[in-house]
Amino acid sequence: MPHVEPAQALQELDLVVARVAAVEHLAGARGHSSLLTLELGPRGEAQAPLQLGIEEAKALVGTQVVCAVGREDVVVLAVHSHGSGVVVVCPAHPVEDGSPVA
Numbered sequence: 001m002p003h004v005e006p007a008q009a010l011q012e013l014d015l016v017v018a019r020v021a022a023v024e025h026l027a028g029a030r031g032h033s034s035l036l037t038l039e040l041g042p043r044g045e046a047q048a049p050l051q052l053g054i055e056e057a058k059a060l061v062g063t064q065v066v067c068a069v070g071r072e073d074v075v076v077l078a079v080h081s082h083g084s085g086v087v088v089v090c091p092a093h094p095v096e097d098g099s100p101v102a
Helices: 006-013 054-058
Strands: 015-025 034-039 045-050 064-069 074-076 078-081 085-088
Touching: 015 054, 034 054, 034 064, 034 074, 045 074
Parallel strands: none
Antiparallel strands: 015 034, 015 064, 034 045, 064 074, 078 085
16 A cells, blocks of 8 residues: 555545534434535535534534535544544634635
8 A cells, every 4th residue: 555645645635614504404314413504615515414413513503614525525524532422623713614724
């Protein structure tokens, strides 16, 4: 397996900051899952599922989160903590929606 430098791997992931615009229950999902509508700045809007209960997810509306943008989908980054459950990765300070994460 070829070695890939971490900086190169991050660039290939296309990580950006998005703002949670809306949240709804993800119908047909197992367990607690929500569907987030994300504002990606110049890239427009996208939707992404998140394994988080609807009430916890609704608390994210207006919050910026870090996500990976693919050709077909967007994934919100989260830490799965034994003590705290799902913790969404967020920037420490407000930035422009769509800003790249390096």
